[in-house]
Amino acid sequence: MTRPPIPAQGLVLGIDFGGTKVALCVDDAGLVTASDRIPIRSGESARSVVGRTIAAARRLLDSCVAPVGAVGIVTPGIVHDHRIELAPNVAGWSELSLRDRFVDGLGIPAVVVGNDVKAAALAEAATGALAGVDPGLYLNLGTGVAAAMVVNGTVVQGAHGASGEIGYGAVGASGELDWSGQGAPLEHHVGGRGLGESGLQRFGTDGSARSILDLARTDAEATAFVHELVDELARHILTCALLLDPQRVVVGGGLSRATTLILDPLRDRLNSAMAFPPEIVESSFGVDASLRGAVELARRAAATGRRLAVVEED
Numbered sequence: 001m002t003r004p005p006i007p008a009q010g011l012v013l014g015i016d017f018g019g020t021k022v023a024l025c026v027d028d029a030g031l032v033t034a035s036d037r038i039p040i041r042s043g044e045s046a047r048s049v050v051g052r053t054i055a056a057a058r059r060l061l062d063s064c065v066a067p068v069g070a071v072g073i074v075t076p077g078i079v080h081d082h083r084i085e086l087a088p089n090v091a092g093w094s095e096l097s098l099r100d101r102f103v104d105g106l107g108i109p110a111v112v113v114g115n116d117v118k119a120a121a122l123a124e125a126a127t128g129a130l131a132g133v134d135p136g137l138y139l140n141l142g143t144g145v146a147a148a149m150v151v152n153g154t155v156v157q158g159a160h161g162a163s164g165e166i167g168y169g170a171v172g173a174s175g176e177l178d179w180s181g182q183g184a185p186l187e188h189h190v191g192g193r194g195l196g197e198s199g200l201q202r203f204g205t206d207g208s209a210r211s212i213l214d215l216a217r218t219d220a221e222a223t224a225f226v227h228e229l230v231d232e233l234a235r236h237i238l239t240c241a242l243l244l245d246p247q248r249v250v251v252g253g254g255l256s257r258a259t260t261l262i263l264d265p266l267r268d269r270l271n272s273a274m275a276f277p278p279e280i281v282e283s284s285f286g287v288d289a290s291l292r293g294a295v296e297l298a299r300r301a302a303a304t305g306r307r308l309a310v311v312e313e314d
Contacts, residue, residue, distance in 0.1 A: 011028050011066055012299050014027060020040055024056055027298075034060045034064070038052055044091075046091060046092035057071075071106060074290050075115070086165060120138055120140060122297070124150075128250070128284035130150050135149060137244055140252055141192075141255035145166060145167040145186055146165055146166060147237075147240055149246075166186060167191065196210075198212070209255065213258050217260075230265045234265075252289035254287050267280045
């Protein structure tokens with residue numbers, strides 16, 4: 001017996017592990033019914049972060065009026081079954097099996113874990129600013145810097161799941177480039193944490209990205225400094241855009257909200273440098289794009305589980 005596809009419905013839980021915080025939400029067919037956000041403490045271990053997140057997730061689940069069918073988790077880095085690569089922001093993160101810990105901690109077998117930026121691109125392609133766009137590029141500007149390509153409605157993973165990890169791009173003049181493969185030069189240069197540290201060293205701000213951006217709105221020297229960083233970022237995005245020829249570039253992450261200081265200059269650089277510049281727009285989901293991606297992963301996992309249940313019943 002053949003049955004039509006089962007629509008995505010019911011409760012799912014999304015969890016987004018960022019560089020400085022964890023965001024959680026319970027979603028019911030597109031409507032957020034409960035949410036929480038917990039900070040990641042300076043120097044906190046991966047085990048502690050995960051333990052506090054499981055406790056927060058349990059509190060959300062206890063408040064639900066119906067069972068949660070699936071959990072979607074997103075994190076920086078390359079996700080494998082029993083480890084995560086290229087995720088240096090939290091000590092011990094590379095040694096985790098997030099799926100196993102959350103299956104055990106929440107008692108929900110349908111747990112799927114993915115890369116945060118690729119999940120954000122998936123959400124944008126499903127219901128956001130990349131819906132119907134082919135090809136499209138999603139750019140995350142936050143604590144981390146990364147991109148994700150969407151081709152024929154599918155997020156490109158790459159041979160090792162590492163497509164779009166532009167934060168590891170080399171920075172500087174040809175004689176100064178570091179080809180050792182150590183660290184993430186572009187991310188350290190223009191990401192939120194690197195921007196804040198540079199502002200502290202050069203202008204005596206408080207070490208946050210927000211403080212140097214606030215100063216740049218009124219101080220000419222700080223404005224020029226931020227624009228130098230945007231120019232470095234634009235070099236890398238230009239290469240991505242020339243390779244992919246995207247119809248649209250969607251920019252998300254905390255730094256994307258600095259429209260006049262970051263987004264507009266980035267748009268101007270690509271418009272002047274490319275014969276066929278893409279449209280550049282802000283994310284439909286703003287700083288919650290990766291969280292919406294986690295929800296989308298959970299939604300698809302729940303739908304798959306329901307389809308399998310129907311096949312077993314038949």
